[in-house]
Amino acid sequence: MGYKDVYAAWKADPEKFWMEAAEAIDWDEKPSKALFDKGDNLYEWFADAKCNTCWNAVDRHVEAGRGEQTAIIYDSPITHTKREISYVELRNRVATLAGALRAKGIGKGDRVIIYMPMIVEALEAMLACARLGAVHSVVFGGFAAHELAVRIDDAKPKAIIAASCGLEPGRVVHYKPLLDNAIEQSSHKPEFCVIFQREQEVATLIEGRDVNWHGFQYGVEPAECVPVEGNHPSYILYTSGTTGQPKGVIRHTAGQLVALNWTMKNIYNVDPGDVFWAASDVGWVVGHSYIAYAPLIHGNTTIVFEGKPVGTPDAGTFWRVISEHKVKSFFTAPTAFRAVKREDPQGEFVKKYDLSCLKAVYLAGERADPDTITWAQKQLNVPVIDHWWQTETGWAIAANPLGIEALPVKLGSPSVPMPGYEVHILDEGGHEVPPGTLGAIAIKLPLPPGTLPNLWNAEARFKKSYLEHFPGYYETGDAGMIDEDGYLYIMARTDDVINVAGHRLSTGAMEEVLAGHPDVAECAVIGVSDTLKGQAPLGFLCLNAGCNRPHDEIVKDVVRDVRNQIGPVAAFKLACVVDRLPKTRSGKILRGTMVAIADGAEWKMPATIDDPAILEEITEALKALGFAK
Numbered sequence: 001m002g003y004k005d006v007y008a009a010w011k012a013d014p015e016k017f018w019m020e021a022a023e024a025i026d027w028d029e030k031p032s033k034a035l036f037d038k039g040d041n042l043y044e045w046f047a048d049a050k051c052n053t054c055w056n057a058v059d060r061h062v063e064a065g066r067g068e069q070t071a072i073i074y075d076s077p078i079t080h081t082k083r084e085i086s087y088v089e090l091r092n093r094v095a096t097l098a099g100a101l102r103a104k105g106i107g108k109g110d111r112v113i114i115y116m117p118m119i120v121e122a123l124e125a126m127l128a129c130a131r132l133g134a135v136h137s138v139v140f141g142g143f144a145a146h147e148l149a150v151r152i153d154d155a156k157p158k159a160i161i162a163a164s165c166g167l168e169p170g171r172v173v174h175y176k177p178l179l180d181n182a183i184e185q186s187s188h189k190p191e192f193c194v195i196f197q198r199e200q201e202v203a204t205l206i207e208g209r210d211v212n213w214h215g216f217q218y219g220v221e222p223a224e225c226v227p228v229e230g231n232h233p234s235y236i237l238y239t240s241g242t243t244g245q246p247k248g249v250i251r252h253t254a255g256q257l258v259a260l261n262w263t264m265k266n267i268y269n270v271d272p273g274d275v276f277w278a279a280s281d282v283g284w285v286v287g288h289s290y291i292a293y294a295p296l297i298h299g300n301t302t303i304v305f306e307g308k309p310v311g312t313p314d315a316g317t318f319w320r321v322i323s324e325h326k327v328k329s330f331f332t333a334p335t336a337f338r339a340v341k342r343e344d345p346q347g348e349f350v351k352k353y354d355l356s357c358l359k360a361v362y363l364a365g366e367r368a369d370p371d372t373i374t375w376a377q378k379q380l381n382v383p384v385i386d387h388w389w390q391t392e393t394g395w396a397i398a399a400n401p402l403g404i405e406a407l408p409v410k411l412g413s414p415s416v417p418m419p420g421y422e423v424h425i426l427d428e429g430g431h432e433v434p435p436g437t438l439g440a441i442a443i444k445l446p447l448p449p450g451t452l453p454n455l456w457n458a459e460a461r462f463k464k465s466y467l468e469h470f471p472g473y474y475e476t477g478d479a480g481m482i483d484e485d486g487y488l489y490i491m492a493r494t495d496d497v498i499n500v501a502g503h504r505l506s507t508g509a510m511e512e513v514l515a516g517h518p519d520v521a522e523c524a525v526i527g528v529s530d531t532l533k534g535q536a537p538l539g540f541l542c543l544n545a546g547c548n549r550p551h552d553e554i555v556k557d558v559v560r561d562v563r564n565q566i567g568p569v570a571a572f573k574l575a576c577v578v579d580r581l582p583k584t585r586s587g588k589i590l591r592g593t594m595v596a597i598a599d600g601a602e603w604k605m606p607a608t609i610d611d612p613a614i615l616e617e618i619t620e621a622l623k624a625l626g627f628a629k
């Protein structure tokens, strides 16, 4: 069956399609049906089944006689360490860790925050939670203490599992002080913290609260997998919305198992035993789905890579890892390739390695620009597949499903909708627009298994953010179009979310930080085009009347504040002081127009602008920063 047949088979009978996909999963109690309509546009999948994620990701492969296969390869050019963990070893380690957590009172439904860098123990912590039916929430290491505190207050974890430090090139990230600071800031306090001490930095433990990762596992009874309901939350992953309060995306257990397992062959074209590598971080959705869960559920070997595309030690790192570990399918963000291309445009490093094992490359996280795709195609001589998805969906909405059929690649398009997703392009009024016309991208409900059923403790926000604008549809927050052949094009966000180096960030959250500065009366943050990172945040500050501090001092202050409150990952380095912000007569800041001016794109004077003269001042300020050319 080709793509069209598979998609048509899903559309004709979604229930049959997903029940068949569910046969690849081990169930403690089989689902009686796939879709459960909860009313009010809320849906769940395989809700009456019982299963366990850790069993499916680890134990069942051991039971099937594949215990000696490598489950995880740890490759850290930063620490010069490599390590392989077999499925049986992983099973034993995770069962012991789960046993230790259980002995400290962690059970089904308890939340556990995981704050760890790219080390094997991060995956083990996730799997140990899954084993017990505890709900993990992994927080990316590049966030500041305040962001961690916000997540602690929302998820209300019983425990936090953290490492003593993370390692960025040339810099140790001191996780433990960040963790202590976050717990100090948060109103909710965890009962205990488990600290994994790394060789690079041994953290001071707080007596009565902190336990040592190794010490607390000593002599405990290993824990068995706890069967949970199909609609039991597997995890909460916070992602940026339009405000400083992140959205807690929930993933249900059974839907995730079925959907992710399906994608491994059909989209990524790997078979059990093949090596699959997603060069992301466990703190992001790509890390959840394609470093941790999908490859393990499907019985692949996954790679935990602690390094960067360049500088650890050079622009050949990706190729070394692929060649050394025989990676068949490789997943990264376009930014990473842009970084490599900038240092090695002619691909001199590519030539040093035997990459015959590599069969395909997948790009996601941000728009894949045609230059980057053609460069990668030329260097690697394999299909380079752009695919589009979100934290909310957990897996690709649109892709080129190489395991079903290699469709022609169209540069600038992540190809076609995957089974489960009926994608529509709508105008403001919710009417379908003709092919080739730009509009809001919406997905007809229900969303498929493995996608978000709700937001953690925020059902009203879930409905308002995603379901209310276009009744009967999920609003993706992306704008784009579909061409005559059914290929999708993702052009821009329709909200205040920007994408910096494949990281999703909220300009609203940055504006909250800027507005908190005592000299700032009003502010706006926009995402300007950046040749390496796709977008970069840029702030405009209007100062309080009578403020006569030098502007560069205030700019330095706000750059520091964003780094301290949101984190280095925000990469907020640019800001300028202006007298006024351009607004509509109703007071809405014209961020889109400012972005167009900054990027040197064509723009029209908005009909509703309050005072067109302000745009001249904005243009001058942008020129002074090297934009608006």
Ligand code: COA
Pocket (backbone or CB within 6 Å): 117, 140, 141, 142, 143, 166, 168, 169, 173, 279, 280, 281, 284, 286, 308, 309, 310, 332, 333, 335, 336, 339, 364, 365, 500, 501, 502, 503, 532, 567, 568, 569, 570, 571
């Ligand atoms: N813990 C702590 N700090 C982190 C971090 C982490 N896990 N990840 C990034 N940071 C810090 C960096 O050290 C940097 O700090 P600095 O301002 O002191 O230099 C800052 O956050 C910005 O980091 P980053 O976005 O990684 O930019 P960079 O300039 O260091 O590197 C690239 C540029 C392109 C090499 C890098 O962005 C990259 O590898 N991008 C690919 C992203 C990716 O795979 N995304 C996954 C989504 S699918």
Ligand code: AMP
Pocket (backbone or CB within 6 Å): 239, 285, 363, 364, 365, 366, 367, 368, 386, 387, 388, 389, 390, 391, 392, 414, 476, 477, 478, 490, 492, 493, 499, 502, 503, 504
């Ligand atoms: P995240 O939730 O961090 O995965 O970010 C999701 C957002 O990143 C999407 O809503 C898009 O705006 C953007 N994005 C992800 N993948 C792509 C892609 N292949 N093409 C264009 N934009 C993408």
